[in-house]
Amino acid sequence: MNKTIITVVGKDTKGIIARVCTYLAENEVNILDISQTIVGGYFNMMMIVDMSQLAVHYEQAQNDLEELGRTMGVQVKCQREEIFEKMHRI
């Protein structure tokens, strides 16, 4: 399993989750968990995904998702899970 955390932060608008999920499905990425919250009026979404079957290079997926976010006016980040795991778990 190659777990990655995708975060989407920005102004809420229709179809954010749908478009991110479509990209992930097209590139063989399996979604393990999704949660979302509103902080300070901003839409915050986090997905835990498995990228072990990823059809493109990791860096490519990061850039594509970032670009996809830009077209919707939100910030999309894609980071390997270990950084969160290490910081918040002993």
Added chain:
Amino acid sequence: MININEVLETNKMVEQQNLDVRTITMGINLLGCADKDLVMCCQKIYSKITTLARDLVKTGEDISREYGVPIVNKRVSITPISLVGASCCKTPEDYVKIAQTLDRAAKEVGVNFLGGYSAIVSKGMTQSDELLIRSIPQAMATTDFICSSVNVGSTKTGINMDAVRLMGEIIKQTAEATKDKDSLGCGKLVVLCNAPDDNPFMAGAFHGVSEADAIINVGVSGPGVVNSVLQTIKGESFEVLCETIKKTAFKITRVGQLVAQEASRRLGIPFGIIDLSLAPTPAIGDSVADILCQCGLERAGAPGTTAALALLNDQVKKGGVMASSYVGGLSGAFIPVSEDQGMIDAVECGALTLEKLEAMTCVCSVGLDMIAIPGDTPATTISGIIADEAAIGMVNQKTTAVRIIPVVGKTVGDTVEFGGLLGYAPVMPVNKYSCADFINRNGRIPAPIHSFKN
């Protein structure tokens, strides 16, 4: 499983509080490059550095992108050059040729500093050590990325006062040789006592002889994160204050540990240590002085500063040690003046003096760092400042250092601009009374009584 609040907290640290990994430093042993012929020696040095560190910068950038955490600097530290050049360097100019070779190697691999143009002379100077030291002004003036350090004392050996006297003169000459850049050469030159072999931070980084052939050391940072967290606990007890700093230091250090292990794995070079340091930058909020203010001081330098810094330093270590298996280097809070906006402000408003900074170095991780002083300060006075710092280090069994810049043509009230990470600094006044007769004595100060532990 990780929850959304934890993810948001981590990303907030990076995006709003300047969390970063300050440096991945590759230590490289150059002892095998020694040769009777200077040209051959330079060739071997160039080849070894450019081979081992070839992928260092790219690997750092890859890790940074994949994990979403900035890795600000990629650097190289090397065996103290006075050991490597001993058999081929007959003049200071020979050493300068090695410095220029190192500079070319640094540029080739893309690192922004290379440290280890160094000599360890804590008890005595060999002829080679002295040649290297005398070459420092010219080496600093003719290279861009080379950092130089000289270790003049230790708890075990005492203080080599001949070296202290010489370094006062060398700092003055380096200032003169780089006067067209506000004496910037002195910003890349540090005089140490009890220098560690595995320090990843410049200007004092070198790859000690106790180290393996190559090693990855990582320096973490994050004063901005500690500063932000402390804003949420105003007026709470010391227990809450300490606990909060400790927990934050743990989180920061875990990021460094992850980056270090990943860099080590990808480069195929063993992991050495994590240096748990709060290293400030000139960015607003990324300041150790601001943390001291959050602890309850009006300005860094006010009474209570030394106690607040001692507390901070200790909690950073306690939190950090839990987060990493191997801790080393300097580990603690750095208090450079020019690289910390809060310190600069404190100096400019008169709250912070050189003497108070000296007191602070008794409890922080290094010493008098990036301090601009008038260009007409006598060499013996600079040696006196070095001797004082070395004495603090020697007696307290800690690393101390002096990175001081006697800026040619400038005096108290002027400001010096170094640029980039080195920041800017107001020129600080120095005590006018002479210590020349003390400094001009020959020999060394013996090791303190508590060094005899056998």
